[in-house]
Amino acid sequence: MRRLSQVLALALLLCTATIGIGAQSAQAADCSGYLINRSVARTSSGVTVGELVTYYNSSTGYNCARFNHLGPTYGVASQTYVYLKRCANGTGPDLCWAETEDRSLGTYAYYAGPVKVYAPNNCVGAQGYVEYQGKYVWAYSPTKIGC
Numbered sequence: 001m002r003r004l005s006q007v008l009a010l011a012l013l014l015c016t017a018t019i020g021i022g023a024q025s026a027q028a029a030d031c032s033g034y035l036i037n038r039s040v041a042r043t044s045s046g047v048t049v050g051e052l053v054t055y056y057n058s059s060t061g062y063n064c065a066r067f068n069h070l071g072p073t074y075g076v077a078s079q080t081y082v083y084l085k086r087c088a089n090g091t092g093p094d095l096c097w098a099e100t101e102d103r104s105l106g107t108y109a110y111y112a113g114p115v116k117v118y119a120p121n122n123c124v125g126a127q128g129y130v131e132y133q134g135k136y137v138w139a140y141s142p143t144k145i146g147c
Contacts, residue, residue, distance in 0.1 A: 033057030
């Protein structure tokens with residue numbers, strides 16, 4: 001009996017890991033290229049409720065961003081926002097003025113986006129949030145990424 005419970009526990013663990021891997025692949029499917037930044041959205045009490053992911057595809061020159069629900073917001077329809085901008089050339093190292101931008105805002109259960117900007121050889125910046133317990137929980141990329 002003990003052996004059977006160990007086998008069942010292992011099977012459950014493997015199924016859970018496989019589902020988690022599949023979900024991550026699906027999240028990245030809309031944004032091709034390689035990950036250049038991942039920022040986590042946490043409440044003031046430390047609960048992780050989302051992540052902002054930004055990708056760059058060198059073959060197309062496009063950057064792409066999504067804000068994914070995590071933890072208690074995953075699968076729950078909530079106001080969710082993602083914003084991506086290409087930084088104007090000539091801005092200082094701590095500034096990123098939007099030259100081109102794209103955004104997505106709506107009530108989503110899994111993610112907002114993807115949003116894309118054409119930015120070969122340019123820096124980009126991104127931000128996003130999910131509403132959780134009546135508050136917007138934000139995630140930000142560093143001021144400039146992908147430079």
